[in-house]
Amino acid sequence: MSYPIKSPFTVAVISVLTALCLAIQLSPRPPNVEFTSLFTFTLGFMFGPLMGILFGSFVMFVNGFFSPWGFAGPNMPFQMLGMALVGLAGGVYRRYSQSYNSTKIYLEVAVLGAFLTMIYDLITNFGVALYYMIGGMHPNLAVITALALGTPFSLIHVFSNITVFGIVFFPLIKALNNIAMVKNLG
Amino acid sequence: MVEKRTIAFITLTTLVWASIASGSVAYYYLEQIRYGEQLSEKQRLLNEIATNYSVSATKRNLLSGDYGALLGEYRFLGENYSILMGKYSKLLSSLSGNYTSTLDEFPELNETYNNLSDEFKTLNGKSTVTKEEFGSILDKFYKLFTSLAIKELEGFQDKIGTIEVSLSIDYGNQTIEPHNVSIPLGTTLFDLTRKIAKIEYSYWPTMEPGHILVTSINNYMEGHWVWYYWNDVENKWIFGPVGCDAWVLKNNGIYSWTCVK
Numbered sequence: 001m002s003y004p005i006k007s008p009f010t011v012a013v014i015s016v017l018t019a020l021c022l023a024i025q026l027s028p029r030p031p032n033v034e035f036t037s038l039f040t041f042t043l044g045f046m047f048g049p050l051m052g053i054l055f056g057s058f059v060m061f062v063n064g065f066f067s068p069w070g071f072a073g074p075n076m077p078f079q080m081l082g083m084a085l086v087g088l089a090g091g092v093y094r095r096y097s098q099s100y101n102s103t104k105i106y107l108e109v110a111v112l113g114a115f116l117t118m119i120y121d122l123i124t125n126f127g128v129a130l131y132y133m134i135g136g137m138h139p140n141l142a143v144i145t146a147l148a149l150g151t152p153f154s155l156i157h158v159f160s161n162i163t164v165f166g167i168v169f170f171p172l173i174k175a176l177n178n179i180a181m182v183k184n185l186g
Numbered sequence: 187m188v189e190k191r192t193i194a195f196i197t198l199t200t201l202v203w204a205s206i207a208s209g210s211v212a213y214y215y216l217e218q219i220r221y222g223e224q225l226s227e228k229q230r231l232l233n234e235i236a237t238n239y240s241v242s243a244t245k246r247n248l249l250s251g252d253y254g255a256l257l258g259e260y261r262f263l264g265e266n267y268s269i270l271m272g273k274y275s276k277l278l279s280s281l282s283g284n285y286t287s288t289l290d291e292f293p294e295l296n297e298t299y300n301n302l303s304d305e306f307k308t309l310n311g312k313s314t315v316t317k318e319e320f321g322s323i324l325d326k327f328y329k330l331f332t333s334l335a336i337k338e339l340e341g342f343q344d345k346i347g348t349i350e351v352s353l354s355i356d357y358g359n360q361t362i363e364p365h366n367v368s369i370p371l372g373t374t375l376f377d378l379t380r381k382i383a384k385i386e387y388s389y390w391p392t393m394e395p396g397h398i399l400v401t402s403i404n405n406y407m408e409g410h411w412v413w414y415y416w417n418d419v420e421n422k423w424i425f426g427p428v429g430c431d432a433w434v435l436k437n438n439g440i441y442s443w444t445c446v447k
Binding site: 112115145148151152155 | 212213
């Protein structure tokens with residue numbers, strides 16, 4: 001089912017999801033346990049790569065200023081880029097998705113969740129490495145140090161997103177499709 | 187035959203695993219280096235403390251020897267003790283010379299030293315010094331000497347570690363300033379109060395232990411400043427039993443300055 005971007009239904013769904021995503025993202029929570037990747041991936045999947053990119057970068061832009069973990073600073077562009085990639089991947093995955101039994105899609109999405117989280121962390125850790133470089137550290141050492149010191153957080157991030165993507169994505173897509181069907185019937 | 191899609195997802199899984207594994211190894215390696223550096227630093231500090239301790243012990247033993255000799259002479263002498271004043275003068279200047287930095291660091295001990303020095307000068311001007319008079323300055327010398335030696339040793343402990351304490355300043359007008367601070371081992375309540383607030387105090391030579399009475403904190407002097415400590419066992423505030431300069435703070439201790447109208 002395709003959803004024209006300009007339809008009031010699409011605008012309403014995206015607005016509600018944006019508000020919900022920002023509310024969760026800006027609430028106090030354990031470090032690196034988040035639902036933004038899932039929402040971004042889902043929006044990319046439902047409304048196309050462009051919407052995924054815009055949604056992901058917008059949420060991370062707002063998060064950069066109001067995050068419970070403080071102002072993101074120079075790392076914000078990297079966070080926006082990383083989340084935009086997640087949105088893009090959602091759209092691309094839609095194009096290559098086939099008709100599946102639910103077990104297979106659960107597994108695929110969990111693996112994609114882990115992979116995209118890893119890519120996101122690599123990008124944002126590179127942002128952290130820039131801090132070290134500005135502080136005078138050698139670029140190679142800065143990147144290795146940032147990646148290594150970020151690993152415990154990446155572990156939490158990857159495993160939490162495996163769980164979130166694996167468990168929530170499929171029911172969320174089904175729920176959104178049901179809303180669309182109700183709207184069409186109405 | 188395994189389909190391409192499955193292979194692609196297995197490859198992605200492998201990439202994630204490889205990335206996390208490499209990151210974990212690098213993290214472990216960096217942490218090892220960090221712990222190694224911390225251990226070397228601690229070892230260097232321990233060596234420094236051992237050296238300083240030896241120097242301090244030698245100094246203390248020599249002064250103790252001189253003091254013991256003078257005390258012996260004092261005990262077996264007859265009527266006039268003025269002949270011992272020269273030796274006492276040397277002992278006093280030796281004390282000042284050996285503990286210059288400690289005297290500079292702790293104003294209450296410096297004050298005690300100056301008072302003792304003044305008392306000595308007054309006695310030295312007299313033609314006859316009685317047994318009681320000389321005994322008094324000898325006794326004061328020993329107390330000061332012991333305090334200085336302890337302070338110097340506590341100074342070495344500073345480098346080993348810090349403790350966490352909580353000190354609140356209650357101005358008695360509903361204004362309470364809480365302070366949670368990390369301080370070196372051996373810090374007294376007076377040292378901490380001086381560190382976190384601007385204080386004025388008076389020195390009472392006859393008050394013991396501790397000679398300091400705080401008269402104002404942060405320019406507030408609308409009453410008398412008294413201090414309390416929190417007793418964990420009895421769960422109540424206990425009025426400070428000694429001068430604040432004689433009360434050594436303990437880890438996780440809770441203290442309070444209160445202005446009583």
